[in-house]
Amino acid sequence: xxxxxxxxxxxxxxxxxxxxxxxxxxxxxxxxxxxxxxxxxxxxxxxxxxxxxxxxxxxxxxxxxxxxxxxxxxxxxxxxxxxxxxxxxxxxxxxxxxxxxxxxxxxxxxxxxxxxxxxxxxxxxxxxxxxxxxxxxxxxxxxxxxxxxxxxxxxxxxxxxxxxxxxxxxxxxxxxxxxxxxxxxxxxxxxxxxx
Amino acid sequence: xxxxxxxxxxxxxxxxxxxxxxxxxxxxxxxxxxxxxxxxxxxxxxxxxxxxxxxxxxxxxxxxxxxxxxxxxxxxxxxxxxxxxxxxxxxxxxxxxxxxxxxxxxxxxxxxxxxxxxxxxxxxxxxxxxxxxxxxxxxxxxxxxxxxxxxxxxxxxxxxxxxxxxxxxxxxxxxxxxxxxxxxxxxxxxxxxxx
DNA sequence: TCAATATCTGAACGCGCGTTCATTTCAACC
DNA sequence: GGTTGAAATGAACGCGCGTTCAGATATTGA
Numbered sequence: 001x002x003x004x005x006x007x008x009x010x011x012x013x014x015x016x017x018x019x020x021x022x023x024x025x026x027x028x029x030x031x032x033x034x035x036x037x038x039x040x041x042x043x044x045x046x047x048x049x050x051x052x053x054x055x056x057x058x059x060x061x062x063x064x065x066x067x068x069x070x071x072x073x074x075x076x077x078x079x080x081x082x083x084x085x086x087x088x089x090x091x092x093x094x095x096x097x098x099x100x101x102x103x104x105x106x107x108x109x110x111x112x113x114x115x116x117x118x119x120x121x122x123x124x125x126x127x128x129x130x131x132x133x134x135x136x137x138x139x140x141x142x143x144x145x146x147x148x149x150x151x152x153x154x155x156x157x158x159x160x161x162x163x164x165x166x167x168x169x170x171x172x173x174x175x176x177x178x179x180x181x182x183x184x185x186x187x188x189x190x191x192x193x194x195x
Numbered sequence: 196x197x198x199x200x201x202x203x204x205x206x207x208x209x210x211x212x213x214x215x216x217x218x219x220x221x222x223x224x225x226x227x228x229x230x231x232x233x234x235x236x237x238x239x240x241x242x243x244x245x246x247x248x249x250x251x252x253x254x255x256x257x258x259x260x261x262x263x264x265x266x267x268x269x270x271x272x273x274x275x276x277x278x279x280x281x282x283x284x285x286x287x288x289x290x291x292x293x294x295x296x297x298x299x300x301x302x303x304x305x306x307x308x309x310x311x312x313x314x315x316x317x318x319x320x321x322x323x324x325x326x327x328x329x330x331x332x333x334x335x336x337x338x339x340x341x342x343x344x345x346x347x348x349x350x351x352x353x354x355x356x357x358x359x360x361x362x363x364x365x366x367x368x369x370x371x372x373x374x375x376x377x378x379x380x381x382x383x384x385x386x387x388x389x390x
Numbered sequence: 391t392c393a394a395t396a397t398c399t400g401a402a403c404g405c406g407c408g409t410t411c412a413t414t415t416c417a418a419c420c
Numbered sequence: 421g422g423t424t425g426a427a428a429t430g431a432a433c434g435c436g437c438g439t440t441c442a443g444a445t446a447t448t449g450a
Contacts, residue, residue: 245428401443
C-alpha cells in the first residue's frame, strides 16, 4: 500500500543513502560499517534493514542510481547537430555533472571491485553505455573529417579519463573557476581529437 | 648481524610484499586480512609481524617503494634537451612503467584514503614531485613556444590522468599492442598541449 | 477510541579481525 | 653434537562486524 508523503520512511530512506554515500566516499565501502551509517542517520543499525536487504545492495543501489542519473541527464541535454558542438556539449556536461556529485562519482569508480559479479556486470554495462555516447560523437566527427582519431574506443577512454581527473583536484573556491576549468579542458579535448 | 643470502627471511619478506600487493590491488586494503596474506605466503598470520610492525605500515611501504621507484626510474631515463622530445620521453616512460606494475599503480592511487595522515603526506609529496617533473617540461615548452598551455599545473594533471587511464583497460594480448597504444597516446598528448 | 500497521530499538548470533606471545622448529656454527 | 638464535607456530586477547528478531513505540484509518 502506498504511504502518504511525509511519513517517516520517505525521510529515512534518502537520509540513509546520503549518509552512506558520504561515508563510503570518504572511507571506502569495506571500511564503513552499517553501525556507522546508522549513527550518522540517528537510528540503530537494525533499522537500516527496513530500507535495504543488505550492505551490498546499498552499495549497488548507490552506483546504479548514479550511473542511470548520468545517462538520463546526458539524454536530456540539448545537443548540437555537428560533431564539434556535440563534443563540446559532452565535455562541459561531463565536467559540470561530475563536479556536482563528487561522492557518487568517487564511489562509482573506486568501489567497482566491491560489487558482486552480477551487480558488477550491470554497472559495467551502464558505464559502457555512457562511453558509447562519446564514441558515437567521435565516430561521427571522424567520418565528417572534423576529428582525426585513429581509434575511436581508445580516444573515448582517454577523453573520459582526462575529464574524470578534474574531480580529483578541483575544489570550490580554489585558484580556478569552473568556467575557466571547463574552457581549458575543452581546449585540450578539442585538440586531442585533432579538431 | 648480517644474514647470509639464502636464509629464510630474505625469501619471506619479498613474498609477503608480493602477496600483499596482489591481494590489496584485487580486493582493496580494508577487505584484505593479515590471515589472507599469510595464507598466500604459506605462513601463519603471526609470522608477518617479523617483517612489518603492522598492517598500516605494510600498505605504506608498498606505496612508498612504488612512488620512489617511479621517481628514480624517471631520473634514470635518457632525456632529450628539447621540450617536445622530453614530453614524448615522459609519455612513453609513464605508459610503459605503469603497465609493467599494474598492481602497485592501482594501490598507489586507490588506497590513499587508507593511509594514516602522516603517511599520506609523505606519499602525496612523492606524487607531487612526479607531477612537478611533468610541469617543468610543460613550462619549458611554453617558454620556448613549443607548447601552448594556458595553465601548466592543470595541463600536467590532465595529461597524467589521461595516461593513468591506460592501466584501467589495457590487457596484454588484447586488440592493441603496447607500441600502438603508446603512439596513439603520444599523439593525443602532443596535440593536447598544442604542439 | 481502538485495532492495524509502519517504524525502530536493543540485545543477541557466530564470525573474523589485528595483534601478541610463549613455545617449538630448525639451520648454522664451533 | 651441542648451542645459539632466527623463524615460525598456534592459541589466545578483546573487539567490531553484518545480520536477525522479538518486543516496544508511534502513526494511521475507521
